[in-house]
Amino acid sequence: MTDAVTNPLLSPPALPYGLPPYGSIRSEHYLPAFHEAFAAHRAEVAAITAQTEEPTFENTLVALERSGALLDRVARTFYTVTSADGTADIQAIEEELAPLMAAHRDAIQLDAALYARIADLHARLDQLDLDAESRYLVERHHREMSLAGAGLDDEQKERLTDLNQRLSVLTTTFEKNLLADTNDLAVVFDDADELDGLGDGELSAAAQAATTRGLDGRYVVTLTLYTGHPYLASLTNRESRRRLLDASRSRAARGNEHDNRAVLREIVRLRAERAALLGYPSHAAAILADQTAGSPEAVHDLLRRLALPAAANARAEQAALQRIAEADGIQVEAHDWAFYTEKVRAAEYDLDRAALRPWFEAERVLRDGVFFAAEQLYGIRITERHDLQGYHPDVRVFEVHNADGSELGLFLLDLYTRDTKRGGAWMNSLVTQSRLRGTAPVVANNLNVNKPAPGTPTLLTLDEVTTLFHEFGHALHGLFATVTYPHFAGTAVHRDFVEFPSQVNEMWILWPEILANYARHIETGEPLPDDVVERLHASEAFNQGFATSEYLAASWIDQAWHGLSVDDASEEIDVAAFEAAALADIGLDNPAVPTRYSSTYFAHVFSGGYSAGYYSYIWSEVLDADTVEWFRENGGLTLANGDRFRQRLLGVGGSGDPLAAYRDFRGRDAEIQPLLERRGLTG
Template sequence: MPNPLLERSPLPYELPDFPLIGPADYLQAATLGAREQLTELALLATDASPATFETTFVALERSGQLLRRTLMAYSNVLPSHGTAELLDIDARMQALSNAHHDAIHLDGDLYARLLQVDASALRGEDARLVEQTLRDFRQAGAELQPAAKEALRSLNASITELSSTYSRRLLAGLNDAAVHFDSAADLAGLDAAALENAAAAALAAGYEGGYLITMILPTAQPVLEQLELSATRRRIFEASLNRGTAGEHKTIDIGARMAELRADRAALLGYATHADYALAAQTAPSLAAVRERLAALVPAALANARTEADILSAATGSPIRPWDWAFRSAAVARDRYAVDRAALRPWFELDKVITDGVFAAATGLYGITFTERPDLPVMHPDVRTWEVANVDGSALGLFTGDYFARPTKAGGAWMNSIRDGASLLGELPVVTNNLNIPAPAPGAPALLSLDELTTVFHEFGHALHGLFSAATYPSLAGTNVPRDFVEYPSQVNEMWATWPELAHRYAVHHETGEALPEGILEKLDAASLWGEGFATTEYLGAAVLDLAWHSLTTGQRVEDPLSFERDALLEAGLDPELVPPRYRTGYFKHVFDGGYAAGYYSYIWSEVLDADTVEWFKENGGLSRSAGEVFRNELLARGNTRDPLESYRAFRGRDARIEPLLERRGLKG
């Protein structure tokens, strides 16, 4: 069959025809696409006519469309449905992409041609494109001497190879860490639906019977909140915590080596550490500013966590252990606030949450509507696709949701773009959400925990950021914003999960049709600060660990990664025995295979904007079209077409205040 990637897809919105695309097609199209783009850029670089904005920067944006659509399709299918055949080609695909990036950004003639453009009269998005493109070239090493460029190519290739290996081992380790139980008695506390799901997971994994508790990416596993036996909780917790530290799926040494090589690369590019290098492209003013904020938050967060630990210990008369924390914390919430979080799952059925919750909020705020398109091809049968229209009926884009865990899917939750909303290319956005909700047994509904409910809304916030893109140039479109800004719109969208007028629409008991019991939302709000000490400390542990790894200096080598990890947490004033970090080095996909290296602080940095924005919505009509239009037009649609903090000020009328975040997290004063 002809390679479907070699031509623009004839499907609506140029959706790739995933079932027709094989691993060899991705390799062939990427190879040809890279060659094609280098030919285009060679002509651009050697053009003897006067350099203009159109013949350089705009031409660069237009170039390489075969490679671009191939890599966007591949980067969506690999983490979502990484079959053995796709995993086999991943090292070659990553190596090709990395080498191609270097071939462009280390091309002295191309960079010189860009510098010839007089951009002094440019304004708006055009000026932003010049600024960001030149910065990207400098960050990539365009101004290095030839010998240094060769050294940089070698470092980039080594880091890319290690990242691919880390990714493969991480997925294998995630599947291998699943814990099998022979008896349902070991899983006392799980409801019938959860037990049925665990039994189905065991059969799917090749067991003759019993029950399999599968893992999600973070340290904390949602099931620990419900399981009544401490011994069962301990088995699951330790299986999660020890991932990547030993055996055939060991990743901690790979992560350490990547951090060392990133330090060497940063020095080559003129930076003291990789963290300094990464922060140069973010909204945070400096690495020192980030460290100062984390250092200010750690003592208060840990003090709150220790207070919570004392309360949990007093409730049972025995010291709290990490594997018991979620279960005991849920019990205290029930006693203090009359809230049984686990018992609320029957009211949060996935389909209802999507249509009458997530989509209804978007319609209420922005007037957009959703029509499911089961006729369009998908990469896996679990994937669902919706066509999204503006309030006037005009096409906005496509949204696909892939919500269930499976052995071929990376852990965690994320959003990707298959097409950017970029008018230069005549594209409308195609965006995806991926979650890892345990797949229900055949015919059974998918019921969500409160955390999973929040994640569904969170990831759709990213999707809206992509769908509303009104950029001209693809490199500035949608979520192509600084890493410490990209989480902000998604965090804002979480607020609608428990917005009363919306929750009363979607929170309906899946069997009886009964509405969410009166007063539950108020009780959840009253209990919102309970557990924030643990949650904030757990997050800060991961952020501190990320910065510790990426604050290595060139030549610094880590002989014992486990000791390095522990020392970094203790030196920051944290207590990993009491509250382990949300991610440890062995399964920290964000920073070793996800683009967040030295950027995991972004969540708390963005949350300052988020908490301040929630206050704005409350002051300006809440779930209303007028408020939604302001947020869409001044912020979501802007992408990186101007400084994102400028967009924030245009939306909010001022810089963000930190007080709403401190109050939300229980850190005020």
């Protein structure tokens, strides 16, 4: 039995802030809880549409916002685990659940009677005397249901539902294949000499990973989600570098049972068919119709504008690398780029980034860097709750209070990589804030830092420090958003706006008073020397040709796949040839600068929520770079500045037009010049 008495997912929340009771939840609890939640949600919506009274905001929209609370709770509890601790049991449940979840979403989004009531309210919007958030709620529900296909006839809706269910299965399969092949391709080294150049902590992590896999005495290097790997910058053995990059680039494209090529081709074809059914020429056109960019053309214009100077900068960087590599008799290839980049960095800036790791001990970075910056800027206080349990033993739980001592929410941190966790780094909400439901936020950050042996400190790379600050920017967005309706809670904003707050939070990494507080040597406690800090600042635009090119290449591949018409997508497409043609089209086909993600492991767009939206990072960075200028012009790290940013941007959540919120904060629209200067693209 899994009734409300025995199933903790069906019991009212009992833990602080509604934190899921993971200590009591077993895998067999999930499916019964979902079935119960589906039925409850359908009944709640049926009660709305069965009314004979004229639609009002209260009896339709408010009732709709109150509905689905149980499903929301169960789904957030489950999907937090699928990405962070996807055991075989959890993966099997996810596969079974995917089409059920898609069918349920469609049953609500395509409900003709519900759509008619919302359309009626939308038509009378100016007569309803609503506050700004309530008015926007009507507009958003009407637009989202329209874009989802609520206005189609019954036959079209049936086909649309079939497409959505099949796509849900395919995207789940894509992620499952990628996780399995990523684990299979972890590179095994027999001797520590093959890993020359790594520090003691990195070697310890590789030895621990080997022991975990029953390979005592050997070393295992697990793969990151993106194409490159942090160790490529340090490994002196060229063959080890080659093995590591080759493994990364071959993921889910090896002709085995985990090959994603057929899966992604079908995803692309079905997305194109769905877009045509909804009246759009491509999936990208359908997605971008409801983003701040507005159209594929606007995205293409930005990407092409940036690609030409980025590619030119990358070629200049490559020439500098080659001059040094010639002394070793080497023609620089992709697996050499990071290694020789560090040699050039050392020569030009006297800077060895790998040698900085002793100053970036993870606990100190977290408490005295990430948390300290937020406390100084927003006045919040963060304390660990050892009495609360996450979904895995590695998960830590922290409570967040406002400056006045009032409760704000919970923050969960899951720092380390493991075989059951998907690659990359992300934030998600386990509970979202809503005045209507009386809920407070519970948010989680996931990273994939290699875990050293017990008793060995975790030393981060500068890139990992950046990721920690970045993801906490998302967490702050989720914690600070203060809305009435669940529809607008947390980071529920346009996809091409959601990266903006996280990118802004990166500015504090090298901010003098923050850096001095956390960048202390693990053994001596000495701060990072001033001359090193100066060189870090001087080198900020270094290698940006490569960094911008590899990112733009992935963004363009995403646009190329999702810009296909239904006819073009129906052809049998060679994945590698398609990628090559797309990169040649935008001038980013440099073999030494591979795309950040190739299609078969491009989880953002084939199993995540970024399809036709990977451009969002650079689109949001225009706002980010402009915002950094505002902070510098207005005194930097002050409570007044933090309060303005929190109230006018982060606190808005999805309850208003994001660009209007930005204008309210900045006093004008964002300008692109700060971004061009940051990335060295002004020449």
